[in-house]
Amino acid sequence: MDKEFDSDFFDNASYEWRRNKIKISDFEFTYKCETILKNGNNCSKKVCQKSLNNILLKHLCAIHYKQYFSNLKKLRQRKY
Numbered sequence: 440m441d442k443e444f445d446s447d448f449f450d451n452a453s454y455e456w457r458r459n460k461i462k463i464s465d466f467e468f469t470y471k472c473e474t475i476l477k478n479g480n481n482c483s484k485k486v487c488q489k490s491l492n493n494i495l496l497k498h499l500c501a502i503h504y505k506q507y508f509s510n511l512k513k514l515r516q517r518k519y
């Protein structure tokens with residue numbers, strides 16, 4: 440067997456593929472929230488549907504999606 444295609448290769452590939460995803464059932468995966476928390480860890484909650492629909496944004500869970508837009512609103516309301 441070619442060295443590049445040994446079992447390690449597939450393990451690493453599936454690890455890379457799963458790195459930003461979360462298992463929601465035996466057959467389904469969805470993206471993880473990419474927000475970095477204050478403790479330095481990723482939020483890692485299930486990404487919300489609104490965020491999935493908005494391809495311009497990074498993947499955000501329901502909480503961080505809401506937070507992102509409320510921060511955006513605050514910025515827009517600021518008077519210069």
Ligand SMILES: [Zn+2]
Pocket residue numbers: 472473474482483484499500501502503
């Ligand atoms: Zn989050």
